[in-house]
Amino acid sequence: MTRIVHTDGRGPILSGILALLPLMFLGFAGLGRAAAGPQGEAKAKAQIQRAVRSSQKPSEKATPTKPAPSPQEERLRDPFSIPKPVVMSGVENQASEEISHPCPGGTRCLVIGQLQLEGIVRVGSKMIAVLANPAHRAYFLHENEPLYNGTLTRITPDAVYFTEEYHDASGKVATREVVRQLAAPPGEKK
Secondary structure: OOOOOOOOOOHHHHHHHHHHHHHHHHHHHHHHHHOOHHHHHHHHHHHHHHHHHHHHOOOHHHOOOOOOOOHHHHHOOOOOOOOOOOOOEOOOOOOOOEOOOOOOOHHHHOOHHHOEEEEEEEEOOEEEEEEEOOOOOEEEEOOOEEEOOEEEEEEOOOEEEEEEEEEOOOOOEEEEEEEEEOOOOOOOOO
């Protein structure tokens, strides 16, 4: 079996034409027989030649275009690109703190103004605070754990105390104590 290899780039076009020629001859043979005389054969040959010429011309639709990404491809991230910095703003903080640098994740990226106290767990003599961020992701924090804009200083059975660093109106760094209390269970009065 011989194999024809074209190095001038016309290989795919020629192979496509060669694949279509037998089909065109079979299809146009019926047209030639139906038409009477030499005029019918001439019409059939002209149609074949037009079909061959049109398949040789590059069409506008044949240019390679990038298809629209599917929803699954849009969710996928390029593993070699550097992710854009995460920007989160404080909800309750007057001088809203924003994370403007790339954050590695974890508790060091938690903004105190955005945290919500979900519960407190006692393990032996130690207490662990269960806090949730705006995305409803739970974090288990211990005393003296550093956060983005402060530290968790104290955990009691019904509240959590933070020392928050913020910029005041003059631009100086100041600190204040922020308290997050557990909500009373339904039906229970304070």
